[in-house]
Amino acid sequence: MYSYDVVVIGAGVVGCAIARELSRYKLRICVLEKELDVAYGNSSRNTGMLHAGFTYKPGSLKAICAVEGNREFNQIARELDVPFRRSGKVVVGFTDTDYNNILKYKSIGELNGVDGLEIIDKKQLSQIEPNARGEFAMYSPMSGILDPIQYTIALAENAHQNGVHFRFNSEVLGLKTDNSHYQITTNNGMVTSRWVINSAGMYSTKISDMLGITGYVTRGFKGEYYVLDKKAGIGLRTPVYPAPNEKGGFATHATITIDGNVLVGPDSYITEGKEDYSTTREHLSGLVKDSSQMFDKVRPEFFIRTFAGIRWKLVNPDTGEVQDFVLERREDAPHAINLVGIESPGITCALPLARRVVQKMQEIDSLISNPDFCPYRKGITRFSELSLEEKEKLVRDNPLYGEIACRCESVTKAEILQAIHNPLGVHTVAGIKNRTRATMGRCQGGYCETRITKMIQEELNISEKEVLYQHKDSYMFVGKVRG
Known part of the structure; x- marks a missing residue:
């Protein structure tokens, strides 16, 4: 049996960010992951955007952490040697309704402290992104693109070089506590720990229930994508999003990746399958129809792959309304930090959330700084x-x-x-x-x-x-x- 000071459950982007942040302190840290590597879940199944923070309710944890994570990312990318470009983003519109919805999000972004948002006309849109179609747009210069898998790997490798132990193929099957330590049963043996951090993503409600923190409900919003050949991305510099709809969401968009491909998607529909990553002809056809009006290279000769991701949103069980992120420590489970409903913009928010996990621990535990902590990691030279x-x-x-x-x-x-x-x-x-x-x-x-x-x-x-x-x-x- 292995014994630790802290066990982090889940090696997605947030779990790996927490591990890295905890490695700044003199702690025995372990990350338990049911898969054979980091980022095998939804941390790798997304658009790879560094969000600016203009779509989230002012004062919410999502909004605060998105703006904080966005502003620091140039430094983080340098420290971890991950590819990143502050590409900006254009949110394009065609109608009066589109214009009013875009203005709404510009106002929200300004309340959240997002820098540089501006409304631009068709001529300015063409200058910023010649491949985009629209009568007008909101330009967000702080938005960026990154490789979410490379980022998660970098966080994990940096945590590992600072002493964190990663245990793969270790699915958590049970949790018990004697009020001083947790006994954590996995399919690959048992470990004990003073602290447990629930960062299990799509399985966060399952772990929360094991901790005795019950009642949370998440719902899976699935989105499918086309991956386009790099030839489709020639000349495309800036992600192109449509104006938000009346419910506040974005339909299909075209996003240049950090490596030069184009992602078309996602759409959004409810799924019950925790790992239902199948793609369908019906939804892929919808992507083509929705995206063609704003990006002109959504054509079969450029299609090289499809994939899907699922945003597991925390919802009110009575109304179905989507809730804010939950990051909590409760007195009835004092040595557990519970994160539930961490979906988009989880990549942008990962390190800000990790710092708040440490703050929650420090409310009842004195953490000693690790003088040997090194924030730098060198990736594989391309x-x-x-x-x-x-x-x-x-x-x-x-x-x-x-x-x-x-x-x-x-x-x-x-x-x-x-x-x-x-x-x-x-x-x-x-x-x-x-x-x-x-x-x-x-x-x-x-x-x-x-x-x-x-x-x-x-x-x-x-x-x-x-x-x-x-x-x-x-x-x-x-x-x-x-x-």
Whole structure:
């Protein structure tokens, strides 16, 4: 049995941010995650926007943390070596109703302290984003784009280098307390801890119930996406959103990713399945119809992939009204911090929420600063983004930089090897993909996936039957095709 000062349940973006923030203190910290890597849930299934904070109720935890997280992100991106661009965002409209709805959100944003919001005309819109269609727009210069998976990995690796222990394939099955420690039963053994942090995302109500904090209801708002080839993103600089509807939500939008693809989506409909990530012809057709009026490259020749994500929103069980984030410590569970309903803008809010978790702990516990804490983490160098001179130097130093493993994304064997030997000890094909972008190009792994699996076999000295794609039991091979 392993014993810790703090156990964080869930290795999504918020759980990893909490782990990193806690590693600033002299604590024995563990993160329990049911999957085989970080960001295998909804932290990886979203648009990758750094939100400015103009859609959230003034004074709400969502609004406060979104603005706080947005303003600090340039520094955070430098510390963690994650790709980020403050791209801005345009919210376009065509009708008087659109104009009034946009003005409403401009007013909300100003109340929340969002900087630089302005209404622009058609000519100004064309200058900011030539690919956008609209008669007018609200321009939000503080909005940005990032890779949510890379960000979560960076938070986790930085936490790990500061002493945090990650236990994957460890689903929490039960919680008991003797008022001094929690006994946490998982499918992979038992651990004890003085503190428990519930950051279980879509399963947060389940863990909350285990803690004795009952009554919370979440509802899954599912959204589907198309991923467009980088050719569709040529010239697109700024995410393009439609004017909010009467209920305050946004319909399908077109977002340039930090790597140059375009995401079209999401739509929104209710799902009961916790991990219902299937996509449907009906909803994908709706994406094309809704997005074509404001972005002109939503065409079949650019489609390379589809995916879905689910926003598990906390709702009033009687009215169905969406509620604010919950971040609480209760006297009847004093050594537990409970986070429920953390959905969008969870990526933007992750570190501000993490700091508030620490503040809640400090209300009853004296935390001693860790003098050895280092906020900096170095990611895998992307060969494709270097200058010719830099590439030549790397190849001279390590010839494996001269061998391409993934042609679409120009990922080298040297990068694949670094990913295989990542600090968290993740050895799945999807883990390599998420760290290098190999298999994410036009052919979606048709060329490189077999090469990656062979490198995993050779580096780890395992058989082909032991190579996993992403989840437990997701075996790549059942045996050899030829004897």
